Amino acid sequence: MRAIVYFMKDMLRFAGSKLVFNFAGMLAIGMMQSAGILLIVPLLGLTGLIELKGDDFGYLAGLLDWFGHIPFMQSLAGILALYVLIIIGQSFIGRHQAIVDKRIQQGYLRKLREDTYSSLLRADWAFYLRNRNADLVKMLTIEIAQVKKGIGLSLDFISALIFAAVKIGLAIALSPKITIAVLLSGGILLLFSRYFTRKAKQFGQDNLELSKIYQAGVTDHLSGMKDIKSNTLERVHVHWMNVLLRKVEHNAIAYTKMKTNSQFIYSAASAVLLAVFVYVLVSLFQSQPAQLLLIIVIFSRLWPVVSSMQSSLESVAALIPSLEALIKLQQECAESQELMNGRFAGGRTLELRHGLELRGVSFRYRQEGDRPYALNNIHMHIPAGQMTAIAGPSGAGKSTLVDMLLGLHKPERGEVLVDGSPLAEHNLLPLRRAVSYVSQDPFLFHASLRDNLMLMNESATEEELWEALDLAAAGDLARGLPERLDTIIGDRGVRLSGGERQRIVLARALLRKPAILILDEATSALDTVTERRVKETLDSLKGSMTIIVIAHRLSTIQHADQVIVLDHGEIVQRGGYDDLAVDGKRLFGRMVGHSTG
Numbered sequence: 001m002r003a004i005v006y007f008m009k010d011m012l013r014f015a016g017s018k019l020v021f022n023f024a025g026m027l028a029i030g031m032m033q034s035a036g037i038l039l040i041v042p043l044l045g046l047t048g049l050i051e052l053k054g055d056d057f058g059y060l061a062g063l064l065d066w067f068g069h070i071p072f073m074q075s076l077a078g079i080l081a082l083y084v085l086i087i088i089g090q091s092f093i094g095r096h097q098a099i100v101d102k103r104i105q106q107g108y109l110r111k112l113r114e115d116t117y118s119s120l121l122r123a124d125w126a127f128y129l130r131n132r133n134a135d136l137v138k139m140l141t142i143e144i145a146q147v148k149k150g151i152g153l154s155l156d157f158i159s160a161l162i163f164a165a166v167k168i169g170l171a172i173a174l175s176p177k178i179t180i181a182v183l184l185s186g187g188i189l190l191l192f193s194r195y196f197t198r199k200a201k202q203f204g205q206d207n208l209e210l211s212k213i214y215q216a217g218v219t220d221h222l223s224g225m226k227d228i229k230s231n232t233l234e235r236v237h238v239h240w241m242n243v244l245l246r247k248v249e250h251n252a253i254a255y256t257k258m259k260t261n262s263q264f265i266y267s268a269a270s271a272v273l274l275a276v277f278v279y280v281l282v283s284l285f286q287s288q289p290a291q292l293l294l295i296i297v298i299f300s301r302l303w304p305v306v307s308s309m310q311s312s313l314e315s316v317a318a319l320i321p322s323l324e325a326l327i328k329l330q331q332e333c334a335e336s337q338e339l340m341n342g343r344f345a346g347g348r349t350l351e352l353r354h355g356l357e358l359r360g361v362s363f364r365y366r367q368e369g370d371r372p373y374a375l376n377n378i379h380m381h382i383p384a385g386q387m388t389a390i391a392g393p394s395g396a397g398k399s400t401l402v403d404m405l406l407g408l409h410k411p412e413r414g415e416v417l418v419d420g421s422p423l424a425e426h427n428l429l430p431l432r433r434a435v436s437y438v439s440q441d442p443f444l445f446h447a448s449l450r451d452n453l454m455l456m457n458e459s460a461t462e463e464e465l466w467e468a469l470d471l472a473a474a475g476d477l478a479r480g481l482p483e484r485l486d487t488i489i490g491d492r493g494v495r496l497s498g499g500e501r502q503r504i505v506l507a508r509a510l511l512r513k514p515a516i517l518i519l520d521e522a523t524s525a526l527d528t529v530t531e532r533r534v535k536e537t538l539d540s541l542k543g544s545m546t547i548i549v550i551a552h553r554l555s556t557i558q559h560a561d562q563v564i565v566l567d568h569g570e571i572v573q574r575g576g577y578d579d580l581a582v583d584g585k586r587l588f589g590r591m592v593g594h595s596t597g
């Protein structure tokens with residue numbers, strides 16, 4: 001229940017007075033409902049069916065006596081008019097309260113989504129290496145909606161509690177003894193309550209795990225559909241889905257069985273309790289008929305409330321695992337924040353004057369036991385305005401090194417320096433703003449070519465867009481598209497070939513006119529002619545920006561000012577391209593020898 005309290009407090013902070021107003025509305029509705037019940041008394045008096053005596057009504061005797069002296073309460077029309085007024089008032093407040101309630105819940109849902117999304121964006125890269133994308137998507141969509149549902153149900157529970165409290169108050173005013181006796185025996189039901197809510201939480205936990213597996217599996221399979229089809233893996237995946245869905249089905253049915261069981265026990269137990277009470281009151285206490293009637297009416301209205309409270313409790317309990325998962329995510333995000341104070345937009349951009357430096361940097365993806373180092377004691381300087389190439393066999397640590405320069409990883413030992421100053425909170429965002437990075441797996445959004453390009457530079461003119469496209473050897477490609485810049489280039493750019501995608505992402509990177517351009521295997525899918533044009537562009541950019549290139553195809557880096565050769569996370573060679581290439585006995589020379597580029 002701690003998770004519920006956590007979110008309720010957060011919601012109270014968010015909604016403040018609106019929430020208090022809402023509870024006041026509930027209290028008013030509860031009191032009106034009670035007044036409606038009390039109208040039975042003058043009605044009975046009028047019918048003459050029951051003889052009314054003042055002491056039948058406990059503490060309410062005075063109030064009812066006062067009722068009796070109001071002139072219009074003497075007539076059926078007067079009582080019915082009051083009844084109609086009460087119902088209208090109740091519905092009026094109820095309507096307002098429902099709207100305020102919706103506003104609070106929707107507003108809180110928006111706040112939760114915004115806060116979670118924004119703290120996800122502020123989390124460091126290590127956080128993303130630990131967490132699966134599908135789990136995060138699920139958290140932002142399904143789990144947050146579950147939290148909203150849980151909070152809605154908790155509010156329902158509180159309103160039921162307020163209504164119940166008002167009715168119990170009324171019953172106590174009528175007869176404290178009888179009410180306390182009813183409540184004590186009703187307490188037996190609480191024993192069941194604990195059992196059922198605990199079971200409901202377990203179902204919620206199982207459901208959370210199953211839906212996590214489902215979401216992650218489906219996301220994986222859809223991403224790998226080409227492999228599934230080409231290798232006829234359909235049967236394996238259909239079987240996987242079948243087994244999982246059966247578990248989900250079993251869990252859902254078992255949960256409904258549990259809920260209906262609890263509802264059954266509650267209705268049966270409440271009917272028995274009510275019957276026993278009527279019997280005891282009539283035969284042992286010889287209660288007065290009017291008082292008895294009122295108490296029966298009150299409690300018969302109370303039981304459905306108690307039963308719905310129990311049902312809300314079980315539903316909330318089943319949602320608690322989702323609430324706990326969101327709290328855990330929020331905590332993990334908070335611990336992984338890398339941009340605590342930095343604003344995402346409009347801040348300072350770094351102008352690299354001297355260069356970037358790694359000083360004795362070592363890094364492991366998992367800092368436990370004797371796990372291997374992806375980078376080991378790296379000392380290197382990347383001078384501003386020059387082209388530095390990073391070469392080495394697959395798995396040597398090239399991408400990790402670039403991630404380190406971007407401040408995506410934190411060194412286990414050593415430090416990263418930007419113009420001589422250690423990379424830290426104050427210069428991390430300015431550095432990233434100065435960088436255009438093109439990854440191995442270039443990403444295009446499902447939007448027009450123009451929107452995809454302008455993502456990097458919102459104020460780019462038409463002319464600048466074409467200039468960037470031409471520089472990236474993508475001008476002719478864009479001119480050939482059906483609607484040129486306004487062509488939608490599809491989900492992850494699937495309508496474009498790998499090479500076409502690479503050129504557009506390169507154009508996007510150049511559009512920013514970055515101080516630092518980082519290309520991680522960014523031209524691997526280009527044909528040799530196109531690649532030569534890109535190479536010419538890079539050569540022409542030298543001097544105006546710092547370029548860092550990782551390329552397996554070594555012809556791309558022929559004009560680099562320095563080449564750093566990595567192997568098993570260590571720098572094994574460094575120097576000019578030609579000097580390194582001629583030494584055929586060492587790694588770089590051998591790589592050049594084998595290179596087809």
Ligand SMILES: Nc1ncnc2c1ncn2[C@@H]1O[C@H](COP(=O)(O)OP(=O)(O)OP(=O)(O)O)[C@@H](O)[C@H]1O
Pocket residue numbers: 129365366374392393394395396397398399400401
């Ligand atoms: N997220 C990760 N978790 C654990 N180990 C990782 C992770 N990413 C990379 N590694 C490991 O770190 C080492 C360096 O990987 P890295 O991707 O930097 O190599 P690379 O030189 O860029 O390789 P390639 O040329 O194939 O892209 C490899 O041994 C790799 O298995």
